[in-house]
Every structure is written in C-alpha cells, then in structure tokens.
Amino acid sequence: MKIGMVDIIERKRDGQTLSKEQIDWFVRGVTQGEIPDYQTAALLMAIYLQGMDRRETVDLTLAMAGSGDELDLHDVAPFVVDKHSSGGVGDKTTLVVQPLVAACGVPVGKMSGRGLGSSGGTLDKMESIAGWSHDLSLQRFKEQLAEIGLVLAGQTADLAPADGKLYALRDVTGTVSSLPLIAASIMSKKLAAGADAIVLDVKSGSGAFMPTKEAARELAQTMVDIGVDAGRKVTALISDMNQPLGHAVGNALEVAEAIETLRGEGPPDFWSHCLQVASQMILLSKRARSDEEAREQVRAARDSGRAFDKFRQMVARQGGDVSQVEEPQRLPQAPLSQQVVAPEEGYLASMNTSALGWAAVHLGAGRQTKGEAIDHAVGFVMPVKVGVHLQQGEPVATIHARSGEEALQAEQEILSALRWSREPVESLPHFYGTIQGGQDGSFGR
Amino acid sequence: MKIGMVDIIERKRDGQTLSKEQIDWFVRGVTQGEIPDYQTAALLMAIYLQGMDRRETVDLTLAMAGSGDELDLHDVAPFVVDKHSSGGVGDKTTLVVQPLVAACGVPVGKMSGRGLGSSGGTLDKMESIAGWSHDLSLQRFKEQLAEIGLVLAGQTADLAPADGKLYALRDVTGTVSSLPLIAASIMSKKLAAGADAIVLDVKSGSGAFMPTKEAARELAQTMVDIGVDAGRKVTALISDMNQPLGHAVGNALEVAEAIETLRGEGPPDFWSHCLQVASQMILLSKRARSDEEAREQVRAARDSGRAFDKFRQMVARQGGDVSQVEEPQRLPQAPLSQQVVAPEEGYLASMNTSALGWAAVHLGAGRQTKGEAIDHAVGFVMPVKVGVHLQQGEPVATIHARSGEEALQAEQEILSALRWSREPVESLPHFYGTIQGGQDGSFGR
Numbered sequence: 001m002k003i004g005m006v007d008i009i010e011r012k013r014d015g016q017t018l019s020k021e022q023i024d025w026f027v028r029g030v031t032q033g034e035i036p037d038y039q040t041a042a043l044l045m046a047i048y049l050q051g052m053d054r055r056e057t058v059d060l061t062l063a064m065a066g067s068g069d070e071l072d073l074h075d076v077a078p079f080v081v082d083k084h085s086s087g088g089v090g091d092k093t094t095l096v097v098q099p100l101v102a103a104c105g106v107p108v109g110k111m112s113g114r115g116l117g118s119s120g121g122t123l124d125k126m127e128s129i130a131g132w133s134h135d136l137s138l139q140r141f142k143e144q145l146a147e148i149g150l151v152l153a154g155q156t157a158d159l160a161p162a163d164g165k166l167y168a169l170r171d172v173t174g175t176v177s178s179l180p181l182i183a184a185s186i187m188s189k190k191l192a193a194g195a196d197a198i199v200l201d202v203k204s205g206s207g208a209f210m211p212t213k214e215a216a217r218e219l220a221q222t223m224v225d226i227g228v229d230a231g232r233k234v235t236a237l238i239s240d241m242n243q244p245l246g247h248a249v250g251n252a253l254e255v256a257e258a259i260e261t262l263r264g265e266g267p268p269d270f271w272s273h274c275l276q277v278a279s280q281m282i283l284l285s286k287r288a289r290s291d292e293e294a295r296e297q298v299r300a301a302r303d304s305g306r307a308f309d310k311f312r313q314m315v316a317r318q319g320g321d322v323s324q325v326e327e328p329q330r331l332p333q334a335p336l337s338q339q340v341v342a343p344e345e346g347y348l349a350s351m352n353t354s355a356l357g358w359a360a361v362h363l364g365a366g367r368q369t370k371g372e373a374i375d376h377a378v379g380f381v382m383p384v385k386v387g388v389h390l391q392q393g394e395p396v397a398t399i400h401a402r403s404g405e406e407a408l409q410a411e412q413e414i415l416s417a418l419r420w421s422r423e424p425v426e427s428l429p430h431f432y433g434t435i436q437g438g439q440d441g442s443f444g445r
Numbered sequence: 446m447k448i449g450m451v452d453i454i455e456r457k458r459d460g461q462t463l464s465k466e467q468i469d470w471f472v473r474g475v476t477q478g479e480i481p482d483y484q485t486a487a488l489l490m491a492i493y494l495q496g497m498d499r500r501e502t503v504d505l506t507l508a509m510a511g512s513g514d515e516l517d518l519h520d521v522a523p524f525v526v527d528k529h530s531s532g533g534v535g536d537k538t539t540l541v542v543q544p545l546v547a548a549c550g551v552p553v554g555k556m557s558g559r560g561l562g563s564s565g566g567t568l569d570k571m572e573s574i575a576g577w578s579h580d581l582s583l584q585r586f587k588e589q590l591a592e593i594g595l596v597l598a599g600q601t602a603d604l605a606p607a608d609g610k611l612y613a614l615r616d617v618t619g620t621v622s623s624l625p626l627i628a629a630s631i632m633s634k635k636l637a638a639g640a641d642a643i644v645l646d647v648k649s650g651s652g653a654f655m656p657t658k659e660a661a662r663e664l665a666q667t668m669v670d671i672g673v674d675a676g677r678k679v680t681a682l683i684s685d686m687n688q689p690l691g692h693a694v695g696n697a698l699e700v701a702e703a704i705e706t707l708r709g710e711g712p713p714d715f716w717s718h719c720l721q722v723a724s725q726m727i728l729l730s731k732r733a734r735s736d737e738e739a740r741e742q743v744r745a746a747r748d749s750g751r752a753f754d755k756f757r758q759m760v761a762r763q764g765g766d767v768s769q770v771e772e773p774q775r776l777p778q779a780p781l782s783q784q785v786v787a788p789e790e791g792y793l794a795s796m797n798t799s800a801l802g803w804a805a806v807h808l809g810a811g812r813q814t815k816g817e818a819i820d821h822a823v824g825f826v827m828p829v830k831v832g833v834h835l836q837q838g839e840p841v842a843t844i845h846a847r848s849g850e851e852a853l854q855a856e857q858e859i860l861s862a863l864r865w866s867r868e869p870v871e872s873l874p875h876f877y878g879t880i881q882g883g884q885d886g887s888f889g890r
Binding site: 005006009010013036037038039040041042044045046048049050169172173174175 | 487493
C-alpha cells in the first residue's frame with residue numbers, strides 16, 4: 001500500500017495507531033525536508049491530543065534515532081553508560097556524577113546541551129572555566145574517552161536530526177508538552193549517542209518541566225519502556241525539583257559547588273543526589289552487585305580524590321584553566337554581592353523554583369531566547385531548604401550581580417518566590433521513586 | 446492583552462473557547478498571510494478534535510465573511526434569497542429552482558462553483574450550453590439581476606478569501622470534515638454574498654458529504670444557528686442522497702433533464718425536490734403566507750411556462766445558444782451510447798451513490814483534481830430508483846461515452862454500485878426533515 005501523509009494524519013486524528021512503516025516514512029520525510037511543515041504540524045497536534053501507544057512511541061524513537069549518525073563507542077569503551085536529566089534549577093549533577101563514575105572505572109562520554117529559560121545547561125556551566133572547550137571532533141572525543149575515560153562535549157555528530165526539526169515545529173505549534181513526543185525526543189538522542197545503559201533523572205515539582213509526580217512518573221515509565229524495547233538497560237529516578245538542587249544557581253557558582261562536592265564539602269542534598277545517580281550508573285554497568293556496593297565505590301571515588309582528579313584531567317584535556325579548578329575563587333566573580341534576608345520569623349514553607357530560575361536568568365546567568373550571551377559570574381547561592389526555621393533578618397541567599405539595580409530586582413524575585421509558615425513544615429524528599437528495566441520499581445510517598 | 450498564535454493554539458488544544466478578539470486576529474492574520482501555515486494547521490487540527498461552540502463558530506464565520514468584499518445587492522433587489530446544496534450526484538436543482546423562484550417575482554442572483562470528485566458543479570453543467578459564460582463583472586451581475594431577476598455566475602467578487610486559504614490547508618491536513626469548519630466555510634460565503642435569506646439543502650446518504658442523517662442534521666442545525674445569529678433567515682432541508690437526484694448524471698444530460706423539468710416533464714423525484722426547495726425560498730421571502738400557497742405559486746410558474754422563459758432569458762443574457770435550450774437534442778452528444786441491464790430479477794435494494802458519481806467522473810464528466818478539463822457530453826441516465834422491481838435484462842441505465850472501453854468500465858462500475866434483493870424493498874424518502882430559523886423544525890423517520 002502506498003503511504004501518504006494525509007492518510008497518516010487522518011489515522012492519528014481518528015485515534016488509530018500508526019504502523020512502523022508509516023512512522024518510518026514520516027520521520028524519513030521530515031529529515032529529508034519532503035513533508036511540508038503544515039502537514040507535520042497537523043500530525044503533531046493529532047499526536048498531542050490522541051496520544052501514541054508504547055509500540056508507536058518506540059517506533060517513533062527508533063526512527064528518529066536512526067535519522068542521522070548513530071555512534072558506536074565500543075571500539076574505545078566496552079560498555080557505555082549515559083545519564084539524562086529532565087532539567088531543573090541548580091542542577092549541576094553531571095559535573096560531579098561523571099567524574100565519580102569515571103573514577104570507578106566506567107568510561108563516560110557525554111554530549112550535553114545549553115540552557116534555555118529557567119533551566120541551566122551543562123555546557124554553559126563548564127564554559128565558566130577559561131579556555132574549556134566543548135567542541136571536539138568525534139575522533140578526539142573517542143581518543144579522550146579511551147585515554148582518561150571521561151569526556152564532556154557538545155554534540156560532535158549529527159545525532160537524531162529529525163528531533164531537531166520536529167522540536168523546532170513543536171515549539172511554535174503548542175505541541176511541546178506531549179508525553180510520547182517528549183519521551184521520543186529525549187530517548188532518540190540517547191540511543192543515537194550509543195549508550196548501552198542510561199540513567200534518567202526525571203524531575204518533578206515547581207522548577208521542573210513536569211510539575212506533578214504523576215506526570216514525571218508517566219514520562220519516566222515511557223522512557224524506560226522505550227529503552228527496554230530498544231534493547232538498552234534503563235533506570236529512571238523521579239527526583240524532587242520543588243527547590244533548587246544544592247545551593248548555587250548560576251554558572252561559575254555551580255562549577256565551584258560541583259568542585260566542593262567532588263572534594264567532599266558540597267551541600268548534603270546535592271551530594272545525596274549525585275551519590276544516587278552515580279551508583280545507579282555503576283549498577284547498570286555491572287561494576288557492583290548491590291546498591292550498597294555501588295554506593296561504597298562512589299564514596300571511595302570521592303574520598304580518595306580520584307573523582308576530583310578525573311574532573312581536573314578532563315578540564316585540562318579540553319583546554320580549560322586547571323588553576324581555576326584547584327582554586328575556584330579564580331573562577332569569574334561578579335562585581336557586586338548582596339545578601340537577602342528573611343523578612344519575618346518562620347518556617348520556609350515552599351519555593352516557586354521556576355521563579356528562582358528566572359531570577360538567575362534576569363541577572364544574566366541564562367537566556368530567554370536561543371543564542372543570547374550569558375554572564376558566567378552572576379547568580380545566587382541560597383543555602384536554605386524548605387522546612388528550615390529562620391529568624392527575621394537571617395540570611396536566605398547571597399546574590400552575585402552586575403549592578404545594584406539587577407541585585408535589587410533579583411532580591412524581589414527571590415523573596416516573592418518564597419512562602420513562609422508559622423507552623424513547622426516537613427522537609428522535602430530527594431527522590432520519589434525509581435523505575436527499573438521493564439518493570440515498576442519502588443514508587444513511594 | 447497581546448494576542449499570540451501559540452496562545453490561541455494552546456487554548457483550543459486544551460479544550461477552551463477562543464474569544465471573538467482571538468478569532469478575529471487569527472482570521473485577519475490568515476487573510477493577510479501573516480500566520481505561518483504550520484501554526485494554522487496545528488490550530489485547525491485542534492479545532493477538529495476539540496470542536497467549537499456556537500458562539501465561536503458564529504464569530505469564525507463572521508470573521509471569514511468579513512475577510513474580503515461583502516456584497517450589498519439591495520440597490521437592485523429589495524430582498525435577496527440564496528440557496529446552497531451540500532452537493533451530490535445528479536443534483537441539477539439550481540438550474541430549475543432559480544428560474545422557478547425568479548418567475549415568482551423573487552430576484553435570485555447566485556454565485557456557483559465547479560464540481561470536484563463525485564459531486565458535479567453548476568457552472569460545469571451550464572457550460573454545456575455553447576457560448577454561455579459565468580464570467581460577469583459585479584456591475585453586469587447587478588444589471589442583469591435588476592432587469593430579468595435571474596443571474597447564475599461564477600464568483601464575481603473577492604468573497605471570504607480567508608475561506609479559500611483555510612480550505613486549501615484543510616484539504617492537505619486531514620481537517621476537512623470538521624463540523625464547525627464546514628459550517629463556517631459554507632456560511633461565510635453566503636453571508637458575504639449578501640443574502641437576506643438562505644435555503645440550505647443538506648444531503649445525507651451514500652452520495653453525500655455527510656453519510657448519516659444525524660451528521661447532516663447536526664451540520665444543518667449549525668448552519669441555521671450561524672444564519673440566525675448573523676441576522677439572516679435560514680431554512681435547512683435534510684434531503685436524501687442514497688440515490689442520484691433525478692435520472693441524469695453528466696453535464697449536458699443534466700441540463701436536458703432540467704429543461705424537461707421546467708417544461709413539466711422531468712423525473713417526479715427531481716420535480717418534488719425542486720418544488721420543495723423553491724417553495725421554501727418563496728416562503729422566506731414572504732411572497733406566500735403558507736407552504737401550500739408557496740407551492741401553488743411555484744407550480745404556476747412552471748405550468749405557465751414563465752420559469753422556462755426566465756431560464757431562456759438568463760441563457761441569452763449570458764451569451765448562451767438559446768436554440769440548445771429550445772431543442773436540448775442540440776446539446777453536446779457523446780459518440781456512443783450503451784444500455785446497462787439488470788443482471789438478475791429482483792428489487793433494487795441500494796445504490797452506492799458516490800460510486801455512481803465516480804463512474805461519471807471516469808467517463809470524463811467530472812474531475813479528479815482541480816483544473817482538469819471535462820467532457821460535457823458524457824454521463825449516464827438511470828431511470829431506476831431504490832425499491833423498483835426489474836426482470837433480468839430490463840434496462841437499468843443508458844451510458845453516454847467516448848469509447849467502448851470507457852462505456853464498459855462505466856457499466857461495471859454502475860453494476861457493482863447496485864445491490865439487489867429477492868424481497869420487496871421500500872422506496873427512499875426525498876426529505877428527512879426541515880430546520881427553520883432558530884428552532885427545530887420537523888425531523889421525522
């Protein structure tokens with residue numbers, strides 16, 4: 001039977017499933033620019049409203065993964081583990097987890113992206129280090145992975161180009177927040193990047209793409225299903241994003257906090273998060289037989305200084321100024337710092353985390369539209385967590401700004417993102433659950 | 446508040462209603478080419494799947510009607526009545542109804558279209574008459590309407606250009622068969638054409654756009670609602686299209702049958718249909734106080750020969766060869782005619798009317814894609830109706846074809862469109878109901 005785009009649109013419109021052949025045909029047509037954007041847009045809206053079942057979502061992901069280069073890193077690494085975070089405020093996990101895992105003997109070559117809106121991006125953070133470059137050829141990527149077992153790069157190959165085209169259209173047609181489309185977008189890049197195993201860190205809360213635990217869990221389950229059906233090992237963590245991760249928000253500030261954490265001095269919530277993600281990666285790569293054993297290895301990688309060494313090696317190999325890693329006070333510093341204090345006595349009841357992310361963007365730490373320049377020095381450090389009790393006037397955050405005016409605006413944005421209570425408030429959990437392989441893992445609270 | 450297209454798409458996607466301001470902004474943007482087709486396509490699919498309420502549908506229709514010229518014919522006609530048929534096989538109603546109504550003293554200036562697919566078009570039929578032209582300036586249109594009270598033209602003004610743009614996109618994005626979009630498309634053109642009153646002939650059945658009575662009734666009700674809210678008088682008839690209307694299918698053959706009917710000799714089902722549509726137009730224009738009085742006037746217009754005279758005048762004024770009207774055997778004739786006979790004894794149980802329409806298209810009477818040339822002479826005459834009892838070998842139809850090969854194909858298509866029964870079969874009704882003004886009319890069976 002001849003496949004046609006109007007047929008495909010009408011099937012999905014009417015709530016029917018698309019065949020593998022139809023999905024392959026569509027993705028090939030999008031990649032080659034043969035399907036007009038208006039037909040793709042109509043199909044995306046039909047998918048948004050009618051959904052896709054597991055088989056369709058897997059077929060879509062595989063077709064997108066196969067739309068460009070598909071890396072095979074097995075010539076330089078016997079087993080490749082990757083991680084993905086759905087994005088959040090203060091999320092510098094990659095900077096700590098990758099050296100930890102590499103120091104445990106599991107090679108990690110990761111391709112990262114830039115930040116947009118209230119979520120930061122790993123490349124932006126790393127570029128706080130003078131000279132550090134994400135721009136590696138595939139050959140250099142492989143060489144570095146073989147030699148030191150750790151690479152952090154921008155996209156070095158033409159991975160899943162169909163995803164880029166579909167995402168650009170979704171962004172302007174109200175079809176971003178579709179579960180199968182989000183899952184296929186994320187997983188197609190991970191599959192194309194050649195990972196044998198993937199740990200997914202799916203955030204839920206006021207600073208996350210998925211506001212509710214249920215939505216985060218559904219996305220996590222869908223991505224795990226895709227990974228399993230594609231023959232990969234996948235673990236998804238559903239983690240809290242109702243407050244920033246760690247204390248620092250802003251590029252150089254986050255690099256400094258990552259370095260502290262690798263040295264054993266970071267914020268406890270952030271270390272706990274890194275330990276969990278890294279140990280899951282160790283478990284998937286079969287370097288440990290139990291969760292506890294994996295955690296022991298990760299702790300040892302930190303405590304011995306081996307993880308910090310890995311990070312330093314990676315920075316050096318990619319042209320970065322190692323002195324800034326050894327003395328983080330040499331990282332870019334904002335001209336002005338200003339304290340924010342508690343406006344009343346009370347318990348910190350909740351944070352509008354996305355608003356906190358936007359406060360950092362408005363300071364210059366992030367971008368509102370693609371391609372904008374950012375200021376690596378600015379941001380804020382906020383060592384308070386939901387549930388803490390503060391007296392009036394006690395410090396809530398330290399803002400690092402370019403001007404008094406911008407600092408004042410950030411202070412107002414931070415304070416109006418916080419809610420206070422006279423009654424004690426429970427602290428927030430770090431994780432809501434884990435989904436492993438093809439089956440449901442624990443899912444509490 | 447600033448209006449943006451992504452906002453509009455997301456509102457409709459989420460099942461909310463669009464404001465009049467949003468709809469006006471969208472239609473203006475489409476008309477001026479300022480909204481990218483992919484955004485329009487996404488909104489059309491969201492409307493298809495989430496629907497529009499009555500207020501939104503009316504706002505959309507009025508915005509589309511106001512997107513180009515809006516005719517005012519009151520300088521030449523005190524009260525303007527129009528009709529619209531949703532299209533069918535053998536539907537030559539306009540050719541008969543307009544002269545009937547004009548002969549009753551109600552001026553009718555109608556803009557018609559061409560056929561596409563299994564439905565024929567009034568302009569194509571009229572062009573069977575040598576020299577007849579649909580191409581009138583607005584000034585000539587008005588002059589002829591003032592002088593003889595009857596005009597049948599192509600589109601003489603830039604009516605509802607937003608509809609043309611939206612329809613072109615709907616056609617390639619699987620969003621044609623959306624009730625509010627169909628209703629807005631039809632009614633926007635009628636409102637822009639300046640009708641004070643409109644009779645809608647909504648067909649239901651195997652040869653119609655709306656296959657079920659329920660779908661036809663819903664479309665009719667929506668269009669009546671739009672008309673009422675726009676301050677027009679509207680009556681909708683839900684009529685049967687489970688068999689061709691009259692006997693003739695094909696352009697010159699249908700013109701000949703229309704002429705016969707104006708002369709009192711046409712097929713009874715077709716006359717009954719014309720009588721009903723024409724009398725509803727007379728009623729809406731207040732030329733009669735009751736249905737029976739309107740029917741009397743229409744019958745008198747036929748029986749006196751005044752209606753046929755009006756038709757002849759119209760043909761003459763628009764450059765047509767009047768001798769072909771007076772002697773329809775002078776209309777184009779196909780080189781070959783061939784009988785189709787009943788393959789067995791039995792009752793004619795049903796007809797796949799759309800397939801019969803396609804048989805005529807394949808003979809050359811219609812077009813599969815826009816702009817194709819057609820052959821005015823070809824088609825078939827099929828004097829049998831559902832319920833009739835035939836002996837094996839009795840005639841079912843006469844095919845008029847260009848070649849034996851095409852005639853053979855048509856014979857096969859016609860025969861395979863017919864179902865036979867050994868048990869008696871009830872004949873089909875002409876009408877399923879009427880919807881008037883803002884309230885429900887009768888709706889039987």
